[in-house]
Amino acid sequence: MQKRLIVNHQLLEIMVMRLCHQLIENHGDFSDSVIIGLQPRGRQVAQRIQSTLKAILGTTVPTGYLDTTFHRDDFRRRETPLAANATHIDFLIEGKKVILADDVLYTGRSVRAAMDAMISFGRPANVELLVLIDRLYSRHLPIEPTYVGRRVNSLQSQRVLVEWQGSETQEDNIWLVTKNEE
Numbered sequence: 001m002q003k004r005l006i007v008n009h010q011l012l013e014i015m016v017m018r019l020c021h022q023l024i025e026n027h028g029d030f031s032d033s034v035i036i037g038l039q040p041r042g043r044q045v046a047q048r049i050q051s052t053l054k055a056i057l058g059t060t061v062p063t064g065y066l067d068t069t070f071h072r073d074d075f076r077r078r079e080t081p082l083a084a085n086a087t088h089i090d091f092l093i094e095g096k097k098v099i100l101a102d103d104v105l106y107t108g109r110s111v112r113a114a115m116d117a118m119i120s121f122g123r124p125a126n127v128e129l130l131v132l133i134d135r136l137y138s139r140h141l142p143i144e145p146t147y148v149g150r151r152v153n154s155l156q157s158q159r160v161l162v163e164w165q166g167s168e169t170q171e172d173n174i175w176l177v178t179k180n181e182e
Contacts, residue, residue, distance in 0.1 A: 003161070007150060007174035012132075015149040019130060020052045022147055023099065030061045032125070033097040037065040038114050039085035042102035044164050045132060049101055064089035068113035087117075094122030099147075103162040105131040108143035133160050133174060152176065 007015065027033040030053070037046025043065040050063040067085040100114055111129060118124070128146035135154050152160065154176060161175040 001180055002178045003175045004178070005173060006152060006160075006176050007133075009165075009171040009173055012149075012172045012174060015132065016048055016052055019147050019149060020049060020056060023049070023053065023130070024056065026128075027097060027099075029057070030059070032095070033061065033099060034091060034093060035061055035063040035099045035101055036089065036093075036114075036118065037063070038100060038102040038110055039065050039067045039087070041104070041162060042100070044162075045103050045130070046101040048164075049099075049130065062091040064091065066114055066117055068110060068117045089121050092122055093118065093124045095125050096122075097126045097128070098124040099128050099130055101130045103131065104133045104135060104160045105129070105143070105145050106135045106138050106160075108139045108141035111143045112141055132162060135160060150174075 023030075035046045035050055037043040046063050046065060050061050053059075053061050065086070065088050067087045069085065098118065100111065100118075102110065105111065115127065118127070129143070130147040131145045132149040134145050134148045134151045136151050137153070138156065154160065155178075158176055158178050161177050163169045163173045163175065165172050
């Protein structure tokens with residue numbers, strides 16, 4: 001397995017700050033806006049965006065996370081069942097501007113599933129998509145992000161790995177991972 005660093009921790013901080021300023025330009029004081037992270041990895045993105053916005057604006061933007069397991073189009077096609085993640089949305093999205101947050105946009109199928117799952121919580125006025133990494137030329141559905149940290153050309157055999165500082169890693173980084181051919 002080969003790992004190539006495509007976004008280091010300093011650049012990731014700058015990307016998150018830039019994304020937050022773009023959100024502020026479009027959402028102002030966020031009085032009618034909410035952030036929803038797509039489980040599992042979009043949860044960290046949503047939390048990072050929320051904490052950065054709080055540092056800039058001094059107010060907390062309502063933020064939750066959404067599991068899409070039972071709304072996926074491949075749910076019944078797998079040999080082993082998918083394990084569901086938690087959903088936590090303790091606010092109404094009816095008439096709100098919703099910002100869906102995820103780490104990587106690849107085929108668009110997870111975002112489609114998220115839109116189906118989100119409707120259970122009300123009908124939003126508007127839905128936007130924020131991703132740290134947009135993998136170009138890989139879409140199966142006509143879904144495009146509104147806010148993008150970085151666009152990356154990648155092969156289908158590669159994957160993008162977003163690492164957040166924690167028990168297993170010292171700092172935030174984004175890697176392009178290529179499996180070695182046997």
